[in-house]
Amino acid sequence: MQELIKIKGVRHAYQTDSGPLPVLDGLELSVPEGGFVAVVGPSGCGKSTLTRLVAGLMKPDAGEVWLHGEQVRGPRPTVGMAFQNPVLLEWRSILKNVLLPLEIVPTKLSRKQAEERARFLLALVGLEGFEDKRPSELSGGMRQRASLCRALIHQPDVLILDEPFGALDAFTREDLWMTMHQVKEREPFTGVLITHDLRESIFLADQVVVLSGRPARTQYVLDVPKAGPRTLDDLYTPQAADRLNILRHQIQIAQGRAPAEGGAS
Amino acid sequence: MTARAAFNSVAVPLLALVVFLAFWEWLVWFKGWPTFKMAAPSDLPPAYSRHWDLFLTMGWQTLWRTVAGLLLAVVFGTLLGMIMGFSRIMRDALYPLLVGFNAIPKATVVPIVALIFVGQHDFNTVLLAFMISFFPIAVSVSIGLSTLEPEYRDILRALGASQATIFWKIALPKTLPEFFGALKVAATLAFIGTNLMEIVSPHGRGLGALFDSGRTNSDFPLMFAVLIALAFLGIVLYYIVVALEKIFAGWAERSPG
Incomplete structure (x- = not known):
């Protein structure tokens, strides 16, 4: 399989009043085409910086970011993004919000086709009948679903999700996890998911990357082999418990609360 | 409703x-106040009926010059707000100047303006209405733009959108509620500017000049009638702004409750 996203030895520091603040140092990450990688790590370890690098919104101080065999040097229309804040435009209907990227990215779709595609995506995430509503009329979970449709409308190669479910309540979040699986089945994408939720990471991703504390490097990689479609019951198996334990221990190491060697449960 | x-x-x-x-x-x-101390509402109808033609022509002069000054303030204030909203350096450079300029009592500016542009009554009046009303617009636009959440920028920037596209599609519409809030303040301020010029440096035009003639003729009910007419014009202009706000930024309105 071709590596769609490849991050090699990336180093980055922010300039602050008290001198440079290194956030990433020695970050390695690769995602095969169609893969879905979750990135977990302590708060403030530079996970969001990682998404901005992949999206081409900023350049690393050192190291390389490759997408589709091309080095990323700036923003590219083949990327879709969704954040914790759904950032829907309040003055547009849900349908018009979803169509927004097509006003920027060159598209072969006619206006009618684009609208059909938007309606198809909205139906896929369970928002049929809400096309003409304003974002303020929707609940938090529904807005996040709409934001997901907007990220997918232009058929991006890469979907970057920066804690998209972080602000939702537990039940809504689980609903959206199931939705993600349904979406991925109908609209395959290569994804990078930033999250704080370890259950979310092993439920959605086929590989979980643990970043160390700041400055972040790749500390641990856990493969989550996919055996058939996942259900929420899969989270309550001994296997899942083992994975969660490994990840929790790795996070503790990253936070500096557990020694790096030995002591794994 | x-x-x-x-x-x-x-x-x-x-x-x-x-x-x-x-x-x-x-x-x-x-x-038991006499009219020279305070006129009563019942004194006003006679004042209006005696000078109704003057109220119409002078009210119109005041209104169009106020609206012209306000429109100038909208254009200039928005441009200034854009410059300060997008550039940190320009914001740092211009804010103290703007605040200082705004702190100058505009009544003291009237004689200066009247001297610089001698005889240009319409221009002077429009200029003063503009000078007094562009400040809230510039400030609100600059704050609206500079507080735009970075994610809003990023969703378009990540797709390769230009700064102009981001401004047009996101920053501008998102700033409209703040803009209209400031425009309501500016609309009433503009009337103050117009009348300052008309009263302090009267040239026989506008409701301010009518007020001044009431003063020289000791026609006190007339003076009060002018004030009420000004209040009425202010209310009309205010509600025109409210109607525009409903059309262009109605989405920002939440149903109460």
Whole structure:
């Protein structure tokens, strides 16, 4: 399989009043085409910086970011993004919000086709009948679903999700996890998911990357082999418990609360 | 809106007006004030009927010059707000100047302006209405733009959108509620500017000049009638701005409750 996203030895520091603040140092990450990688790590370890690098919104101080065999040097229309804040435009209907990227990215779709595609995506995430509503009329979970449709409308190669479910309540979040699986089945994408939720990471991703504390490097990689479609019951198996334990221990190491060697449960 | 709510939205302000006028009338009667101290509402209709043609022509002069100054303020204030909203350096450079300029009492500017542009009455009046009203617009636009959450920028920037596209599609519409909030303040301020020029440096035009002639002729009910006419014009312009806000930024309105 071709590596769609490849991050090699990336180093980055922010300039602050008290001198440079290194956030990433020695970050390695690769995602095969169609893969879905979750990135977990302590708060403030530079996970969001990682998404901005992949999206081409900023350049690393050192190291390389490759997408589709091309080095990323700036923003590219083949990327879709969704954040914790759904950032829907309040003055547009849900349908018009979803169509927004097509006003920027060159598209072969006619206006009618684009609208059909938007309606198809909205139906896929369970928002049929809400096309003409304003974002303020929707609940938090529904807005996040709409934001997901907007990220997918232009058929991006890469979907970057920066804690998209972080602000939702537990039940809504689980609903959206199931939705993600349904979406991925109908609209395959290569994804990078930033999250704080370890259950979310092993439920959605086929590989979980643990970043160390700041400055972040790749500390641990856990493969989550996919055996058939996942259900929420899969989270309550001994296997899942083992994975969660490994990840929790790795996070503790990253936070500096557990020694790096030995002591794994 | 239900019929009851519609009725309330008209009846409640009207009732408040009647109560206010009744209190005013009572106060003047109770204190036994002569008209040169304080005219009563009942003194106003005769003043209007005696000079109705003057009120029409001079009211129109005041109104168009105020609106012209306000439109200038909208254009200039928005441009200035954009410059300060997008550039940190320009914000740091211009804010102290703007605040300083705004702190200068505009009554002291009137003689200066009147001297610089001698005889240009219309221009002078429009200029003063503009000078007094562009400040809130510039500040609100600059704050609206500089506080735009970075994610809003990023969703378009990540797709390769230009700064101009981001401004047009996101920053501008998102700033509209703040802009209209400032425009409501600016609309009433512009009237103050127009009348400052008309009263301090009277040149026989506008309601301010009518006020001044009331003063020289000791026609006190006329002076009060002018003030009420100005208040009326201010209310009309304010509600025009409210109507525009409903059209262009109605999405920002939340139903109460």
